């Protein structure tokens with residue numbers, strides 16, 4: 001089957017990672033169906049391909065018939081749906097990270113989809129957070145329904161439009177200090193969104209069978225603490241900010257109160273997530289096994305964080 005005859009259905013394709021995955025798959029010649037609750041949110045991605053190559057498809061994630069309609073006729077299905085905090089009755093980790101992937105995987109098996117790629121998260125075996133438990137349960141349910149699924153577990157992801165670096169850079173523009181939760185010692189291995197998209201493209205381009213694992217742990221070339229991430233970020237945007245330690249107990253109380261906000265910057269569960277490191281263990285299958293050389297933060301961060309510099313992107317006369 002030629003690339004242009006293959007339909008790749010991406011759940012969550014209108015999100016941060018999904019936009020980049022769509023772009024790379026469209027560039028590789030595939031037809032992309034973006035399954036989304038809000039088709040308008042994916043309209044921009046239509047310009048990634050030729051006319052009709054990238055198509056937003058309205059989908060109700062709670063309705064099996066709607067999921068089936070999205071999946072039917074696809075050669076490959078990718079699930080990128082995820083949330084960072086729970087809100088209200090419907091936005092529960094269990095529903096989004098466990099039940100939805102299981103339903104998608106079940107329909108993929110019934111519809112004879114050739115390949116199913118599910119995005120989970122790094123460090124979920126060690127973490128005691130509800131987020132991690134729901135992701136881990138989701139992986140188990142996916143394998144029950146679709147045993148040959150490929151699961152990717154990324155560390156924190158950076159790139160244009162990310163929520164992590166952009167949020168802290170924005171905070172640094174108006175706060176005199178940045179909070180170091182638990183002293184900022186938690187380790188991360190930030191990974192570039194373009195590397196995840198490349199890994200997924202390699203999987204789609206029939207390379208899955210030659211790899212040794214169904215689960216890939218994805219991290220970038222650098223292991224850094226939360227404190228070091230702040231330092232890198234502040235150097236990048238050329239701002240000086242005090243880094244103030246917020247003990248775990250106080251951070252949890254603050255997270256509990258902030259959870260009441262419509263879009264909380266921090267929740268108690270996220271503080272729990274920060275209690276364990278988020279790095280790739282030794283000896284597991286990773287990015288290189290998927291044929292991708294990880295990209296350093298220093299290459300990418302200047303391209304999108306410069307807007308947060310004092311005076312803006314063109315504050316330096318030589319940059320204007």
Ligand SMILES: NC(=O)c1ccc[n+]([C@@H]2O[C@H](COP(=O)([O-])OP(=O)(O)OC[C@H]3O[C@@H](n4cnc5c(N)ncnc54)[C@H](OP(=O)(O)O)[C@@H]3O)[C@@H](O)[C@H]2O)c1
Pocket residue numbers: 011012013014015016017018035036037038041061079080081082083090091096119120121122153154155156157158164
């Ligand atoms: N970004 C990271 O640093 C990171 C790190 C580790 C793992 N991951 C995982 O990678 C996947 C993609 O991450 P991302 O950063 O691209 O996510 P994102 O942009 O925040 O969201 C992806 C999609 O999730 C759907 N979604 C959001 N809230 C929802 C809700 N309440 N109910 C149902 N669907 C909802 C949306 O789909 P619609 O189009 O329907 O609105 C959205 O486009 C997620 O599974 C995430 O957990 C991300």
